[in-house]
Amino acid sequence: MALEIRDLHVAVDGKEILKGVSLNVERGSTHALMGPNGSGKSTLSYTLMGHPKYLITQGDALIDGVSLLEMTPDQRARAGLFLAMQYPVAISGVSLYSFLHAATSAVRGFGDRSARPARGRFNAHLMPMREFRKEVNGKLDLLEMDPVFLRRYLNEGFSGGEKKRAEILQMALLKPKFSVLDETDSGLDIDALRIVSKGINALQDELNMGLLVITHYQRILNYIHPDVVHIFVDGRVVKTGDAKLAEILEEQGYEWVRQELALGD
Amino acid sequence: MSVNQDKLRDIKEQDRYDFRTEIDYVHRSRRGIGVDVVHEISALKGEPQWMLDFRLKALDIFLEMPMPEWGVDLGALDFEEFYYFMRATDTKKRTWEEVPDAIKDTFDKLGIPEAERKYLAGVETQMDSEAVYSSLKEEWESQGILFVDMDTAVREHPELVQAHISTVVPIRDNKFAALNSAFWSGGSFVYVPKGVNVEIPLQAYFRINAQSLGQFERTIIIADEGSNVHYIEGCTAPQYAEAALHTGVIEIFVRKGAHARYTTIQNWSRNVYNLVTQRAVVDEDGLMEWVDGNLGSGVTMKYPAVILKGARARGMILSIAFAGDDQHYDAGAKAIHLAPDTNSIITSKSISKGNGRSGFRGLVHVARGAERAQSKVVCDALLLDPESRSDTYPYIDVSEDNSKIEHEATVSKISEDQLFYLMSRGLTEEQASAIIINGFLEPFVKELPMEYAVELNRLIQLQMEGSVG
Numbered sequence: 139m140a141l142e143i144r145d146l147h148v149a150v151d152g153k154e155i156l157k158g159v160s161l162n163v164e165r166g167s168t169h170a171l172m173g174p175n176g177s178g179k180s181t182l183s184y185t186l187m188g189h190p191k192y193l194i195t196q197g198d199a200l201i202d203g204v205s206l207l208e209m210t211p212d213q214r215a216r217a218g219l220f221l222a223m224q225y226p227v228a229i230s231g232v233s234l235y236s237f238l239h240a241a242t243s244a245v246r247g248f249g250d251r252s253a254r255p256a257r258g259r260f261n262a263h264l265m266p267m268r269e270f271r272k273e274v275n276g277k278l279d280l281l282e283m284d285p286v287f288l289r290r291y292l293n294e295g296f297s298g299g300e301k302k303r304a305e306i307l308q309m310a311l312l313k314p315k316f317s318v319l320d321e322t323d324s325g326l327d328i329d330a331l332r333i334v335s336k337g338i339n340a341l342q343d344e345l346n347m348g349l350l351v352i353t354h355y356q357r358i359l360n361y362i363h364p365d366v367v368h369i370f371v372d373g374r375v376v377k378t379g380d381a382k383l384a385e386i387l388e389e390q391g392y393e394w395v396r397q398e399l400a401l402g403d
Numbered sequence: 404m405s406v407n408q409d410k411l412r413d414i415k416e417q418d419r420y421d422f423r424t425e426i427d428y429v430h431r432s433r434r435g436i437g438v439d440v441v442h443e444i445s446a447l448k449g450e451p452q453w454m455l456d457f458r459l460k461a462l463d464i465f466l467e468m469p470m471p472e473w474g475v476d477l478g479a480l481d482f483e484e485f486y487y488f489m490r491a492t493d494t495k496k497r498t499w500e501e502v503p504d505a506i507k508d509t510f511d512k513l514g515i516p517e518a519e520r521k522y523l524a525g526v527e528t529q530m531d532s533e534a535v536y537s538s539l540k541e542e543w544e545s546q547g548i549l550f551v552d553m554d555t556a557v558r559e560h561p562e563l564v565q566a567h568i569s570t571v572v573p574i575r576d577n578k579f580a581a582l583n584s585a586f587w588s589g590g591s592f593v594y595v596p597k598g599v600n601v602e603i604p605l606q607a608y609f610r611i612n613a614q615s616l617g618q619f620e621r622t623i624i625i626a627d628e629g630s631n632v633h634y635i636e637g638c639t640a641p642q643y644a645e646a647a648l649h650t651g652v653i654e655i656f657v658r659k660g661a662h663a664r665y666t667t668i669q670n671w672s673r674n675v676y677n678l679v680t681q682r683a684v685v686d687e688d689g690l691m692e693w694v695d696g697n698l699g700s701g702v703t704m705k706y707p708a709v710i711l712k713g714a715r716a717r718g719m720i721l722s723i724a725f726a727g728d729d730q731h732y733d734a735g736a737k738a739i740h741l742a743p744d745t746n747s748i749i750t751s752k753s754i755s756k757g758n759g760r761s762g763f764r765g766l767v768h769v770a771r772g773a774e775r776a777q778s779k780v781v782c783d784a785l786l787l788d789p790e791s792r793s794d795t796y797p798y799i800d801v802s803e804d805n806s807k808i809e810h811e812a813t814v815s816k817i818s819e820d821q822l823f824y825l826m827s828r829g830l831t832e833e834q835a836s837a838i839i840i841n842g843f844l845e846p847f848v849k850e851l852p853m854e855y856a857v858e859l860n861r862l863i864q865l866q867m868e869g870s871v872g
C-alpha cells in the first residue's frame with residue numbers, strides 16, 4: 139500500500155524538468171521533500187495529479203500498485219490521491235460551500251450512483267445536505283476556521299494563509315489515502331502553521347494517510363515529523379535520510395548539498 | 404448561418420411537424436397572413452370594434468414594413484408558413500402519449516413533477532395549482548391589484564388597455580411588433596394601485612387557462628406611484644412550442660417612485676424563432692429591472708429597454724444567454740436617458756458552446772437635458788469551444804457633457820488551470836465546466852427566486868451535456 143514513483147522524467151514545453159525521480163511513500167508514513175526554488179517540486183506534484191501541461195517522457199507513478207498515468211485528474215482523486223496546491227486558483231461565483239459539497243459527493247461516489255437526478259429530486263447526485271453540513275462543521279472546528287468562510291467564492295480574495303487552510307479543509311473532506319502538500323507552510327503565520335499542522339496530523343492518524351510534504355523550509359517539520367527526508371535539486375532526489383537531514387540542511391543551506399554532490403562526482 | 408437555418412427547418416419537418424398535425428383544434432385560422440385572419444381572431448375573441456381596428460391598422464403597417472436586415476439571418480422565415488391563431492379543444496386534449504419522447508426525456512432529466520409536465524407539454528391547459536391561485540387571487544383583489552389575461556382586460560377594462568397599449572412600443576417600432584399587434588393572443592394585464600406592494604411575484608403560469616405562454620403574447624404592466632411588483636414570465640423547463648414563430652410585445656409603466664421587476668427565462672424548443680420587444684418607461688424616482696435569461700429557441704432577437712423619462716429614474720437590465728450548438732442570439736439592452744440624474748446599469752453575460760453564437764448590442768442614449776446621467780455597461784462572454792463566437796456592439800450616443808458612461812467588455816475561455824483544480828477534487832470535466840459556468844452566471848442566478856435558480860443550474864448542466872431536446 140504505497141504511492142510509488144519510479145524513475146519519473148517530465149518535460150514542460152519541451153524542456154526536461156524532472157530527470158528521473160523515484161520515491162516510495164507507504165500509507166501512514168510521512169516523507170518530506172526539500173529543495174530550492176525552481177528545482178521542480180511543484181512540477182512533481184502537478185504531474186502526480188495529472189495536470190495536462192506536464193508530459194511524462196519516461197517512468198511511472200502508481201497508487202497501491204495501479205498506474206496513475208492513464209487516469210484523468212478526477213479519477214486520480216477518486217483513487218485516493220490529493221494535492222494541496224502551492225497556488226490554488228480562484229473560481230468566481232462558486233461558493234466554497236457548494237464546491238466542497240460537489241467535490242465531496244463526487245469523491246465519495248454520489249455522482250456515480252446517479253448522474254441524472256432521480257424522479258422529482260434535483261440533487262440526487264449530491265451527498266445529503268444535513269449529513270454534509272455536519273461533517274463540514276466538524277472539519278472547520280478542527281482547523282479553527284470561521285463558518286462564514288464557506289459563503290465566500292472559492293479562493294477569490296483569500297489571503298495566502300486562507301488559501302492554504304482551505305486546501306487542508308478540502309483534504310479533510312475528501313479523505314485521501316495519499317496527500318502531496320506543496321508548500322502548505324508558505325503564507326501561514328506561526329499560529330496558523332501550528333493549527334493547520336495539528337489538523338494534518340489528526341487527519342493522518344484518522345485516515346492512515348501517506349504524506350509527501352514539499353517545502354523549502356524546515357519550519358513545518360517541527361510540527362509534522364517526517365519519517366524520511368529527501369533533498370531535491372535540479373529535478374532529482376539527491377540525498378535521502380531521516381529527520382536529522384532536515385536539520386542539517388536548515389543549518390548549512392542547499393550550498394552544502396551542492397558541495398557534497400560535487401565532491402561525490 | 405445556413406447551418407442554423409437548415410437545422411431549424413429539419414426540426415420543423417421531423418417529429419415536431421407530425422406531432423403538430425395530430426392535434427385537433429376547435430379553432431384554428433388558416434395558414435398565413437391576411438385581413439380575413441385578423442377578422443376571424445377578433446370575432447372569435449368577441450372583441451370590441453376598437454381592438455379590431457387596432458389589429459387591422461397594425462396589419463397594414465406590418466405589410467408595408469421591410470424585414471430587419473441586421474442581427475440574425477431571417478432569410479428562411481416565411482410568414483405564410485405559420486398559423487396565427489390556434490385554440491385547442493377543451494374536450495379532446497393532446498394526450499401524454501402524443502408528446503414527443505425527446506421532450507418527455509428532458510422532463511425526466513429535469514425531474515419536473517408529473518402535473519407540471521403535462522401542463523408544460525400542452526397536455527393540460529391549467530395547472531393543479533388552481534387552489535393556490537384562487538387564494539392568491541382573493542388577496543390580490545382585496546388590494547385592488549388586477550392580474551388577468553389580456554383578453555379579459557380588453558373585455559373588462561377597455562379604457563385602461565386603450566390608454567396604454569402600443570404607447571411604449573409603437574406598432575411601427577419594428578416589423579415584429581406590428582405582427583404582434585395584428586395577431587396577438589394571450590399575455591397578461593397587470594395593474595398595481597398606488598402604494599401597493601405585491602409581496603409574492605406574479606407568475607404567468609399561476610393564471611387559470613394560462614394561454615400567456617402563447618406565440619404572440621401581449622403584456623402590459625402598470626406599476627402605479629410608489630408601488631412594487633415582480634412579474635415572472637416563462638419558466639426554466641423546456642417549453643414545447645406548437646408554432647415556430649414567437650413574437651411577444653411587453654410594455655411596462657413604472658410610475659413615480661414605483662419599482663417593477665420583470666423576470667423571464669425563455670427555454671423554447673429549438674424550432675422557434677423568438678423575436679420579442681420589451682420596453683419600460685420609468686417616471687421620476689422609479690426603478691425598472693429586467694432580468695432576462697435566454698437558453699432555448701433557435702434564433703433570438705431581443706433587446707429589453709428602459710426609457711428613463713423622469714428625474715432620478717433608474718433602470719437595470721441583467722441578461723444571460725446560453726447559445727448552444729446551432730443557436731444564434733442577437734440580444735442586447737437599451738437605456739434611453741431623457742431626464743437629469745437618471746441611472747442605468749446593463750449587465751450581460753453570454754456563453755457560447757459548439758458553433759453557438761451570441762451577439763450583444765448595448766445602446767445608451769443620453770438626450771439633451773439629461774444632465775448628470777450615468778450608465779454602466781458590462782458585457783462578459785465565455786466561449787466554451789474554439790468555434791464558438793461572441794460579438795459585442797456598443798452604441799453610445801451622448802448629448803450631455805456631464806454624463807458618465809462606462810463600458811466594459813471581456814471575453815474569456817474556461818482556463819485549463821481552473822478545470823484542473825476542480826478535476827483534482829474528483830469532479831469530472833463536465834461537472835467542472837458546469838461549476839465554472841454556474842459561477843460565471845452567479846450574478847444573474849442570485850437575482851432569481853430560489854426554485855428558478857435551482858432549475859437553471861440543472862438546465863445548464865444539461866445544456867453542457869448537449870442533451871436538451
Ligand SMILES: Nc1ncnc2c1ncn2[C@@H]1O[C@H](COP(=O)(O)OP(=O)(O)O)[C@@H](O)[C@H]1O
Pocket residue numbers: 150151155173174175176177178179180181182191
Ligand atoms: N507550466 C510551466 N510552464 C513553463 N515552465 C514551467 C512550468 N512549470 C514549471 N516550469 C519550470 O520548471 C522549473 C521548475 O518549476 P517548479 O516545479 O515550479 O519548481 P519549484 O516548485 O521547485 O519551485 C522552473 O524552471 C519553472 O520555470
Ligand SMILES: [Mg+2]
Pocket residue numbers: 179180181224320321
Ligand atoms: Mg513550487
